[in-house]
Amino acid sequence: MKHTEAAPDSIKIGLISISDRASQGVYTDEGIPALKTWLEKAMLNPCTFSERLIADESHTITKNIIELVDQEACDLVLTTGGTGPSRRDVTPEATIAAGTREMPGFGEQMRQISLRFVPTAILSRQTAVLREIENHAALIINLPGQPKSIQETLEGLKDSEGKSIVPGIFAAVPYCIDLIGGPYIEVQESVVKAFRPKSAIKK
Numbered sequence: 001m002k003h004t005e006a007a008p009d010s011i012k013i014g015l016i017s018i019s020d021r022a023s024q025g026v027y028t029d030e031g032i033p034a035l036k037t038w039l040e041k042a043m044l045n046p047c048t049f050s051e052r053l054i055a056d057e058s059h060t061i062t063k064n065i066i067e068l069v070d071q072e073a074c075d076l077v078l079t080t081g082g083t084g085p086s087r088r089d090v091t092p093e094a095t096i097a098a099g100t101r102e103m104p105g106f107g108e109q110m111r112q113i114s115l116r117f118v119p120t121a122i123l124s125r126q127t128a129v130l131r132e133i134e135n136h137a138a139l140i141i142n143l144p145g146q147p148k149s150i151q152e153t154l155e156g157l158k159d160s161e162g163k164s165i166v167p168g169i170f171a172a173v174p175y176c177i178d179l180i181g182g183p184y185i186e187v188q189e190s191v192v193k194a195f196r197p198k199s200a201i202k203k
């Protein structure tokens, strides 16, 4: 469906929580709820979510990303967890295996943002990729596993009056999805301000 003022494009979003313990029921998964809560607050488009809670297994992560893009036609896939230096943290490599091209700027910006919250931000190896198949493409982004890091990285750092100090990575997502031929994403400006060149803004 093409964008019109009356009917914003609907967007399909895949959410993957990657945690050995949450997937085994040792603790309750907070990753998917935190992702959904933030997206429901930020997105003005109607969204359909496909959710997966899986262990830190490389093959399973790659397979789930590919299924969400190729079979469920997701435009955007967000993962949470498994980006650190522990032996079991394999999300970045599994994401790269599912991608056709890497988008390193997302990881770079996330580490910059996260350094404003935790000195251990540099321990996250998070990245992003495009997966481009015939007639469809998607953006896949890794977020760290700490549930609070989801809002921190997507929304960025704000002052006490809500003014942006460091923009969150979601600011660049709508234009990236435009460029890969996906739906026109509109976001709640008070949550995150999307950056698009003037020529790409639809009235």
Ligand SMILES: Nc1ncnc2c1ncn2[C@@H]1O[C@H](COP(=O)(O)OP(=O)(O)OP(=O)(O)O)[C@@H](O)[C@H]1O
Residues within 6 Å of the ligand: 017, 018, 019, 020, 021, 022, 027, 028, 029, 030, 031, 032, 056, 081, 082, 083, 084, 086, 144, 145, 146, 147
């Ligand atoms: N899906 C989740 N739900 C709730 N809390 C989580 C989740 N993932 C991580 N956490 C919390 O964030 C901390 C750091 O996340 P990290 O991804 O490094 O976990 P981990 O030590 O690899 O363990 P696991 O994969 O079993 O969650 C965890 O120790 C846990 O307290």
Ligand SMILES: Nc1nc2c(c(=O)[nH]1)N[C@H]1C(S)=C(S)[C@@H](COP(=O)(O)O)O[C@H]1N2
Residues within 6 Å of the ligand: 080, 081, 082, 083, 084, 085, 089, 113, 114, 117, 118, 120, 121, 122, 123, 124, 125, 143, 144, 145, 146, 148, 149, 150, 152, 153
């Ligand atoms: N915004 C933010 N980024 C963060 C964190 C956090 O709490 N907030 N935790 C850091 C820590 S302690 C680690 S080990 C790495 C990797 O986390 P992961 O293995 O849970 O993905 O993310 C880092 N990035």
